[in-house]
Amino acid sequence: MSVSLDLVFAALADGTRRQILTMLLEDDMAVTDVAEPFEMSLAAISKHLGILTRAGLISQDKRGRVKWCKLEPQAMRDAIVWIESFGQLEALNLDAFEKFLDEELGNYPESSRSVAAQQHGERYDGQ
Amino acid sequence: MSVSLDLVFAALADGTRRQILTMLLEDDMAVTDVAEPFEMSLAAISKHLGILTRAGLISQDKRGRVKWCKLEPQAMRDAIVWIESFGQLEALNLDAFEKFLDEELGNYPESSRSVAAQQHGERYDGQ
DNA sequence: CTGATATTCAACCATTTGGTTGACGGTTTG
DNA sequence: CAAACCGTCAACCAAATGGTTGAATATCAG
Numbered sequence: 001m002s003v004s005l006d007l008v009f010a011a012l013a014d015g016t017r018r019q020i021l022t023m024l025l026e027d028d029m030a031v032t033d034v035a036e037p038f039e040m041s042l043a044a045i046s047k048h049l050g051i052l053t054r055a056g057l058i059s060q061d062k063r064g065r066v067k068w069c070k071l072e073p074q075a076m077r078d079a080i081v082w083i084e085s086f087g088q089l090e091a092l093n094l095d096a097f098e099k100f101l102d103e104e105l106g107n108y109p110e111s112s113r114s115v116a117a118q119q120h121g122e123r124y125d126g127q
Numbered sequence: 128m129s130v131s132l133d134l135v136f137a138a139l140a141d142g143t144r145r146q147i148l149t150m151l152l153e154d155d156m157a158v159t160d161v162a163e164p165f166e167m168s169l170a171a172i173s174k175h176l177g178i179l180t181r182a183g184l185i186s187q188d189k190r191g192r193v194k195w196c197k198l199e200p201q202a203m204r205d206a207i208v209w210i211e212s213f214g215q216l217e218a219l220n221l222d223a224f225e226k227f228l229d230e231e232l233g234n235y236p237e238s239s240r241s242v243a244a245q246q247h248g249e250r251y252d253g254q
Numbered sequence: 255c256t257g258a259t260a261t262t263c264a265a266c267c268a269t270t271t272g273g274t275t276g277a278c279g280g281t282t283t284g
Numbered sequence: 285c286a287a288a289c290c291g292t293c294a295a296c297c298a299a300a301t302g303g304t305t306g307a308a309t310a311t312c313a314g
Contacts, residue, residue, distance in 0.1 A: 009140035012210075013133055014272085021213070031291060044273055046292060051271090065281040065290045076210060083139075083207055086148070086200075141302085158261060171303055173262060178301090192260045192311040256314085263308070270301070278293075284286085 004056065008079045011055035016040075017048050024058060024071040031060075031067050131183065135206045138182035143167075144175050151185060151198040158187075158194050 011017055020034055035045035049069060052058045056075030061068045138144055147161055162172035176196060179185045183202030188195045 005145070006140050006142060009136050010271095012206075013136035013140055015133060016272090018132070018209070025213070032289090040272085041274065042291070043275085043293085047272075050292095062291090067291065073213075076213070079139075080210055082145070083203060083210065086152070086203070137301095143302095159259085167302090168304065169261075170263085170305085174302075177262095189261090189310095194261065257312105258314100259312075260310080261308105262310100264306090265304100267304080268302090271299080272297100273299105274297080275295090276293100277295105278291105280290085280292105282287105282289075284288095 004075075005078050005082060007055040008057065008075060011051050011057055012079070014048070016045075017052055020045075020048060020052065020069075021057060021071065024069060028068050028070045031069065034069055131202075132205050132209060134182040135184065135202060138178050138184055139206070141175070143172075144179055147172075147175060147179065147196075148184060148198065151196060155195050155197045158196065161196055 016038065023029065023034065023037075031046060031049060032042065034049065035042045038045060049058065049060065053060055057072055059070050059072050061070065143165065146164075150156065150161065150164075158173060158176060159169065161176065162169045165172060176185065176187065180187055184199055186197050186199050188197060
């Protein structure tokens, strides 16, 4: 559905880019200065900055021969909204499940707990 | 740094997978039922579920010939923590900037604070 | 046992990603 | 003007992604 959400999450799915965003939290920076702490080439950092820009997470402003990179935290709001609404729905769901247990199964903790235990048990046997 | 954060964000960077997660919010589902609303093959959905599983966002529990998919919202906490701590740092930064404005533009001119404010303020006139 | 159902595996394909290197176009600076 | 600097572009590479199809593996039902 939402293409921009794809781009934002994809941009965040890389440690180098997350580190760049953290650096930009302190200060606007030139491309060369962004690249300095990393061990990869300047061209690679330039690509990362392009990905961050296309995702809307930063903006780049060229003044003279220097291109300043500026954080655009607004763009992260889409991701935050999605994740948090997700969390809210989950909370509602757990509420509903608790209500269901309380009202539908009454005060019989053994039977209700055995159902829940069966559903929640035996994870991570896959690998 | 954090590999799992890479995996979580990468898993979230696909609309199909986000839709699957939303579906699983309502109920645990079998793989075939997960695949039903999508127009791609069952094998493709199976791969998506594998990616979600490796990211820790869901778990898969095989009972008989049916593999039940269950949301594991715990894994999303890493992503939430990262994004929100990011937001907090931004808020702290804005706080510092507000302080700078308050103290620099006239209210309580204290010499020891003005030195710190000058250091903070320099990043905003960085051409 | 036979057949249907549920799911994955294996091979393949096109596209994207993350990296490299070298050359190139603007912009200062000496 | 000439040289140094800032950053991107182009071509290339290896690996991953997202999808397909067809065969394979379990499990259930009759």
